[in-house]
Amino acid sequence: MLNALDKLMLEKVADLHEIPQGAYNIRKNGQGVQRNTTANIDIITKLDKPGIDVIIKPYTKGESVHIPVIVTEENINDVVYNTFEVGEYSDVLIVAGCGVHNSGDLKSQHDGIHTFYVRKGAKLKYVEKHYGQGDGKGQRVLNPQTIIEVEEGAVVELELIQIKGIDQTKRDTEIRLMDNAKLIVTERLLTHKDQVAESNISVELLGVDSSAQIISRSVAQDDSRQEFFFDLAGKNKGRGHIQCDAIIMHHAQVHSTPKISAYHSEAQLVHEAAIGRIESEQLIKLMSMGFSEKEAEDTILSGFLK
């Protein structure tokens, strides 16, 4: 059963204040603890390895699937393989947050390996939130892998959010887009103390008139380190745009490596990257409206990461 700490974690990673409506699967410390399926969404436990298959029937509209993971024990290394079949012309929201509470001195790790098949004409919004807390010295580690095949005319919106709490993360995201498929990725990351975060996003525009837009915004504070690698390949007529913005503070480090490759004369690819501190003019403006320097800084950062 879920205790108060579990519920807090669920609220942080999945905005859930109670057990969700619709389909869900809650995983705690490497075990499935609660599940619900609907007439249109089935969740089946994998037999060959840890994980689940989420099967969404074609033409399912306006339904959601929550698959939060909670890790509340130390010395745990939970690897899970989840496969999502998003049926033709369906329109669904999948929320897959991971919350780690580690009060011990040993490492807690969760690696979610997620493969999505977004079928023809389907619309998917996928939200992945990471949250960590606990006073122990034990590291909180999350290494998610996300692989998405987007079929003809399908639209995928990805929201990847990690604000503080996770000591070490390596996120690998691979997406392939077919004819007229559309992708929007929004990545928000804030690291502090001595946290390390790495994000590799690779997108292939395989189909005619496919399009991808990746907007990454991050804030690196204290002694933290962030590394981004964006790889956008235009293999057909299509458009791709990567916008990567980072605010750097204190003694942090941010490394951003763009790669855009065109294999077709009608592939239009753009990469914009900027790393810089908070502009003093922005601080002065908010201070001249009565904000303290700290309030101004917090307001600028929370807007930037919204």
Place this chain on the structure above:
Amino acid sequence: MLELQGLSLEIEGSKGFEILKNINLQFHEKKIYVITGPNGGGKSSLAKVIMGVYQPTQGNILLDGLEITTTTITDRARMGIGYAFQSPPRFKGIKVKELLNMATSHNPEKVNICDLLYDVGLCAQDYLNRDVDSSLSGGEMKRIEIATVLARNLKIAVFDEPEAGIDLWSFQKLAETFRNIHEKYDTTIIIISHQERIMELADEIIIMSNGTISAQSERDIILAGILSNEACACSTKCVKGVGQNAECVR
């Protein structure tokens, strides 16, 4: 009343070059002052010294008799000083309505942010949910900047070239807005401007050049002088004295 006494400003590393030299001014309640003069004459620096962005190297600033020379920007803002930037900064992820709500948050009076946008010639419906980022033009940014100052209940409101980038129709609206504040509130309005129509709003006009006040008087006296070319606002006598200034006739 805002009083500047013997104010000088030297920017770090400028090797003794003074941007402001011994400025003495008094700004009274319920009056509009227009500061004009050539570019580089020290007008914007003076505005920034009033807001607390720059600390003067010499002299004192008094607000209603209270010494505020070393107070922070935040403290001055809370005491009722406001400043509209010449080139307002942009904010990624912050919407126009959020910025205006922040501006009104310290105002005890209830302010309708849609009215604020209307006062600067923008349609609230079109702008409230837009981000205050590079998707807005320079003129749009300027108007929103002015709205953030109008949002506040101020003793002293400083506007740095509010007309720059603003089209004719909105300009008319803006002039009307300044006139309305002037009639309704006790706010001291200080406008840095080169526009004759803004100068027409002034009770007093101050001409600054080379970091000093070169003239200060009631509007009609100064305006008459500028318009008839009897007094040149430029630092060199380029209008009256073309013959003496070869650079102007090239």
